[in-house]
Amino acid sequence: MNAPGPAVGVVIATRDHAERLATALEHLTALPERPPVVVVDHGSTDRTRAMVAERFPQARVLAHGDGHGALARNDGVRAIGTPYVAFSDDDSWWAPGSLARAATLLNGHPRLGLLAGQVRIGPEERPDPRGATLAASPVGRAEDLPGAEVYGFLTRAAVVRRGAFLEAGGFHPLIFLGDEETLLAYDLAAMGWGVSYCPEVVALHHPSPSPHEDRTAAMRHNELISCWLRRPLPLAARRTAALLTRAGHDPAARTALRGLLTRLPAALWLRRPLPPWVEEAARRVDRQRATADEKALAAPPG
Template identity: 60%
Template structure:
């Protein structure tokens, strides 16, 4: 089993500044971003907030600089997808980083709770929060899935061990996130969380669901049309990046069979094959204990 890591490279914030910051990856959604920023700026923790803008062509950058002078803008020259969070995390330099999207924010006190958990548990690398959805604050169904994880608790970690989470409702130890490499460039966006959870666990960091840390998510009422194809693509690419070859081949065969009758699956298969050479170049099998945990979760969701 991988030796538990130490907290390598943690930047110490200046006296009086919050030890936790928020990174928001966004592109061309200035109106919803403004709503999220108003909620985040009202938090009692007063976190430093950084918007990593994925080359927006609307008024996102001008709006943030004009209306939210406390918020930093990292203006990326082109759309980096989920990697915008990594650029933001490198720039922010607080010991702990909470991720929000331009349609999500954190409940008052949630970030303070996260800091206490990280400081009490040195191996903890990522917290998967409890997510409340929409104006009615309905529990996201993912909450129950995470709480029922068959991986169970660990003696040196809070909550329940998981290998999945919702990116916009997660908090990371900055050093752990960078140690694991952050979100992977091959996946871009959509279902990118599982691979990061694998990579954190492979490096010895704990990934847990802690329901006392609460995030609010207000997604658009109509989901993006391409999301099912992107999520299928990234599930198969994740298999090629980290799982045993027979498993990756089986997932690819399943997708090819679906593609005969389903347009979204056909798109997912085309995009998988286009990205497969890059995935194979970055292929790195999971350590045996993490592969066993992944198989246990595969059985729980079958």
């Protein structure tokens, strides 16, 4: 009898980060779980594809044109054959034993569609502060799930049930990059799948010391696209009006508004409001975020 194949595969979306990707692949291919790896390269102009072929022939490379963003991960999930799929970035990888633990949790909880793991940052492995927010999720915990239910997660620390991910449609085509996780969490919950925070599953993130591109505008218009796609129309209108008010003095708000207006007709066409029980939980998460923002503004500088 043939031995069963790996339970968890890894999908990495990358572009123009060959050396950084090489470090991530060194760690992933050395894991005791020996996960299959699919690298989705969306438009690299450096040696990314050649590097993977030369140094990591066991990894599969999917070459796509420019502009896939978060959607590149959808292609990777469709291409990989494992029942569970872990995501990594080209500057992150999984701690030894975490993928085996994720498989155990998914095997033991059939309604669990997505497992949100803990992120630890840098060589010192300091906890990402967003983990505390997920752990304190106001949605609570269902008896048939292994951790607090959450309506957000960090993709680099997510392990999905492949069938649930594909059933939900994966990452939405209108959300290029930034806040794509919230919409996927909504869609999984609306279909009855659970999304749980499980800090015993650990992803290690080693961000580059070079400054990252400011994604404030992208985050703002993606948040609003998600709102128009799934949330009540009066809420979407109020949030859009607030952005319009800021646009007069905030360049990022103006950029976000242009991005929103470009995609709004498609969002209205594809609109599918959340079921009432999911909307009620989403409002609790909104209140948690608003309280956190108020505390941050009230905190003394430094």
